[in-house]
Amino acid sequence: MAERSQTAPEAGNDMGNEDAIGGNVSKYTVLPSGYCGQPKKGHLIFDACFESGNLGRVDQVSEFEYDLFIRPDTCNPRFRVWFNFTVENVKESQRVIFNIVNFSKTKSLYRDGMAPMVKSTSRPKWQRLPPKNVYYYRCPDHRKNYVMSFAFCFDREEDIYQFAYCYPYTYTRFQHYLDSLQKRNMDYFFREQLGQSVQQRQLDLLTITSPDNLREGAEQKVVFITGRVHPGETPSSFVCQGIIDFLISQHPIARVLREHLVFKIAPMLNPDGVYLGNYRCSLMGFDLNRHWLDPSPWAHPTLHGVKQLIIQMYNDPKTSLEFYIDIHAHSTMMNGFMYGNIFEDEERFQRQAIFPKLLCQNAEDFSYSSTSFNRDAVKAGTGRRFLGGLLDHTSYCYTLEVSFYSYIIGGTTAAVPYTEEAYMKLGRNVARTFLDYYRLNPLVERVAIPMPRLRCPTSLSWPGASSWTPLVGLEDLSQGYLPP
Numbered sequence: 001m002a003e004r005s006q007t008a009p010e011a012g013n014d015m016g017n018e019d020a021i022g023g024n025v026s027k028y029t030v031l032p033s034g035y036c037g038q039p040k041k042g043h044l045i046f047d048a049c050f051e052s053g054n055l056g057r058v059d060q061v062s063e064f065e066y067d068l069f070i071r072p073d074t075c076n077p078r079f080r081v082w083f084n085f086t087v088e089n090v091k092e093s094q095r096v097i098f099n100i101v102n103f104s105k106t107k108s109l110y111r112d113g114m115a116p117m118v119k120s121t122s123r124p125k126w127q128r129l130p131p132k133n134v135y136y137y138r139c140p141d142h143r144k145n146y147v148m149s150f151a152f153c154f155d156r157e158e159d160i161y162q163f164a165y166c167y168p169y170t171y172t173r174f175q176h177y178l179d180s181l182q183k184r185n186m187d188y189f190f191r192e193q194l195g196q197s198v199q200q201r202q203l204d205l206l207t208i209t210s211p212d213n214l215r216e217g218a219e220q221k222v223v224f225i226t227g228r229v230h231p232g233e234t235p236s237s238f239v240c241q242g243i244i245d246f247l248i249s250q251h252p253i254a255r256v257l258r259e260h261l262v263f264k265i266a267p268m269l270n271p272d273g274v275y276l277g278n279y280r281c282s283l284m285g286f287d288l289n290r291h292w293l294d295p296s297p298w299a300h301p302t303l304h305g306v307k308q309l310i311i312q313m314y315n316d317p318k319t320s321l322e323f324y325i326d327i328h329a330h331s332t333m334m335n336g337f338m339y340g341n342i343f344e345d346e347e348r349f350q351r352q353a354i355f356p357k358l359l360c361q362n363a364e365d366f367s368y369s370s371t372s373f374n375r376d377a378v379k380a381g382t383g384r385r386f387l388g389g390l391l392d393h394t395s396y397c398y399t400l401e402v403s404f405y406s407y408i409i410g411g412t413t414a415a416v417p418y419t420e421e422a423y424m425k426l427g428r429n430v431a432r433t434f435l436d437y438y439r440l441n442p443l444v445e446r447v448a449i450p451m452p453r454l455r456c457p458t459s460l461s462w463p464g465a466s467s468w469t470p471l472v473g474l475e476d477l478s479q480g481y482l483p484p
Contacts (some may be wrong), residue, residue, distance in 0.1 A: 076280075
């Protein structure tokens with residue numbers, strides 16, 4: 001059993017009960033059994049007391065092996081998936097095996113080659129560990145839970161290493177991003193605070209459209225997009241940013257879309273859960289995506305605010321709410337895909353399939369074959385199901401899912417791991433697909449500056465076009481990986 005250093009905080013120091021994990025470890029130093037004195041190099045220090053951090057407990061199994069316990073979502077012990085923690089005070093060439101031992105899910109993409117993310121202070125670009133160093137198995141030593149073990153070799157003594165389930169995307173990063181957009185004073189980008197979370201964090205609502213569409217009495221065709229209702233599903237934020245970045249650009253397609261549509265985007269529905277490092281729940285332990293039927297203004301304030309706005313738009317005769325898309329990430333499936341609703345009206349059901357079919361043509365990572373339409377009772381409280389029942393036959397409601405791990409390009413069997421850039425590219429392709437859906441392609445040809453189609457990303461020249469091309473890789477952590 002690991003021992004606390006003399007400087008370790010007392011909070012949450014009940015390390016004997018596997019269920020007694022009440023908070024994140026804070027500069028927790030692992031000392032060998034029987035050791036007294038100040039920590040030495042190689043006595044690892046674990047920390048998750050930072051924004052979006054999650055690590056509830058550390059047990060030392062041996063000199064080289066550690067059992068790591070995910071802290072459950074606040075006020076809800078059912079969900080233990082997201083982890084995000086740092087390790088410091090390492091020795092050069094120190095080899096370790098970390099076992100994540102208390103996942104709440106049995107099925108996982110770790111069975112299919114997924115690996116944790118890693119970065120360090122001298123190499124700040126997130127990278128995936130080699131799959132050959134990752135093992136996922138059922139372990140009799142941990143109540144037959146499924147365990148994910150990975151081997152790692154630290155290579156730089158002064159570095160702090162950070163490990164995470166997937167690319168983190170914090171509330172603070174999101175706020176800085178929106179602040180930077182506001183400073184550009186674009187007359188077609190509007191940011192407002194639709195409400196606040198329980199812990200008084202902002203619920204931001206973005207409106208992207210031509211100012212002409214907002215004049216009094218103007219008729220509006222609205223596309224409403226939401227994300228991060230499940231806080232640990234960080235890929236949804238990258239997809240959402242890809243949508244926003246494209247829509248505010250000077251690309252001719254973006255300009256045509258702004259002229260004809262009003263995009264309403266609430267990119268972070270669960271800012272408290274995001275900040276706290278939860279996987280699925282809010283501060284009070286609620287899965288917000290099961291409370292659309294009757295959200296409470298005090299327990300689910302962000303959901304309540306969005307629902308009130310949608311109902312207000314629905315009741316406005318000048319507003320046609322045409323699309324609702326809620327963006328998520330999936331922990332067991334590859335690719336991007338959608339969930340839609342089932343309707344008795346066959347024609348409406350067929351029309352609902354048009355958008356995902358078009359998206360499949362535009363995005364190589366989107367799978368129409370994985371797209372499904374259902375009305376499962378367990379999903380009745382989701383945004384897609386509730387709004388699909390509320391809105392009229394001209395509206396289409398979807399959940400857009402994207403894999404935490406990878407996509408498979410048609411005609412091949414090789415899994416291509418997602419990067420931050422690839423997630424954002426999917427977002428750009430979602431935005432671009434509205435041009436096809438509304439048959440606005442001829443209007444693009446009238447724009448003065450000719451541009452190639454989006455499937456040729458490297459030749460774009462509008463502001464931010466560099467995001468179409470792969471970022472130049474910084475020095476990687478390959479020296480930190482265990483050799484074959």
